[in-house]
């Protein structure tokens with residue numbers, strides 16, 4: 001029998017949801033490290049799945065509306081408290097939908113026509129103070145007055161000068177800093193786990209094989225320790241499953257599936273302004289030199305990051321089922337190259353930049369459509385926080401705070417998340 005009042009809490013999965021849950025458990029007023037223990041068991045490495053490979057956009061217009069405002073506010077508070085601007089690239093961003101007609105792209109990197117004609121130094125010398133935005137991004141004012149005037153007619157902001165003007169058909173603002181921001185997901189998630197560990201959370205690298213629950217409400221977590229490759233078990237009063245797309249393997253019957261998605265990061269040829277773009281990109285027939293392809297419409301998302309890096313992701317696929325672990329995710333190089341080429345079709349800065357990372361991960365989706373699932377399960381002391389679809393970075397802190405309340409207060413206090421109750425879909 002557990003000592004009265006003593007809680008042995010185990011979190012399964014060290015993505016953003018597990019890491020923010022660990023963080024907020026240690027910040028809960030009822031957490032007493034002398035009495036309570038918290039273990040976070042992660043199969044591969046903290047943030048080795050989607051939480052380390054996502055874009056990192058956070059926005060007040062994300063979904064679900066019962067969770068978004070809380071989580072958006074917590075992102076701002078966390079950034080203030082822990083210097084998130086430095087530590088995980090937190091900053092406000094403008095978000096826009098841009099319609100583009102892509103250019104043909106060569107397989108060989110080209111020198112930008114602009115750079116050749118003028119030279120970067122010449123552009124920079126001409127800068128006024130107003131050309132340097134508050135986040136330090138520099139607009140090179142590379143367009144002529146006529147170009148700016150023409151592009152303003154289709155709604156393109158002047159500072160968005162890393163999109164080739166001849167490709168732009170239309171631009172619609174979706175939000176501005178204040179309503180939208182961004183973090184570097186890997187840096188954010190690993191920071192949350194580190195900050196939790198500083199307050200007593202023990203991180204175990206191991207894969208949970210089974211959760212055994214007794215009728216009296218006690219649980220035993222059976223796991224394989226990665227360092228020793230040995231079977232281990234851990235008693236728990238409370239188990240929080242945050243295994244993202246792998247949740248079904250830990251809690252059988254949970255209606256969460258997985259969608260693979262590829263992404264790349266590119267170091268542009270010069271610093272670019274803070275925009276996250278949802279594109280509608282029409283590509284001409286045979287748009288890649290030397291290859292045959294039909295004319296097509298694609299919609300990569302492209303996010304500028306503060307560390308002189310652009311992140312771009314493409315559509316998902318079901319071609320390769322979810323592997324056993326994040327370490328076994330297959331990266332299809334041709335899908336990454338497609339994203340690189342889409343970016344080259346509308347931006348000189350990306351076309352002539354350096355591809356830094358080519359990667360893939362799995363998005364957790366709730367089968368019934370909505371999501372995530374956040375709260376109690378039908379087994380006493382077992383909680384679920386998973387299925388965050390494409391807004392898990394945005395909704396991580398809110399979910400973490402709510403999970404700490406479910407554990408220590410028995411219910412959610414900071415937001416009404418009844419609509420996300422896992423018991424509605426769990427048998």
Ligand SMILES: Cc1cc2nc3c(=O)[nH]c(=O)nc-3n(C[C@H](O)[C@H](O)[C@H](O)COP(=O)(O)OP(=O)(O)OC[C@H]3O[C@@H](n4cnc5c(N)ncnc54)[C@H](O)[C@@H]3O)c2cc1C
Nearest residue numbers: 013015017043049051054055056057208244391392393394
């Ligand atoms: C391409 C792409 C772009 C995205 N962009 C954004 C964005 O801009 N903004 C946004 O808000 N969201 C975005 N998302 C969504 C976001 O990445 C996910 O919703 C979020 O990362 C899910 O976090 P998670 O912790 O639930 O899952 P994961 O990050 O998958 O973490 C689950 C963890 O559980 C571990 N695990 C699995 N099984 C076990 C086991 N048996 N034992 C122990 N550990 C286990 C895994 O190793 C993994 O580390 C994006 C997603 C994708 C795919």
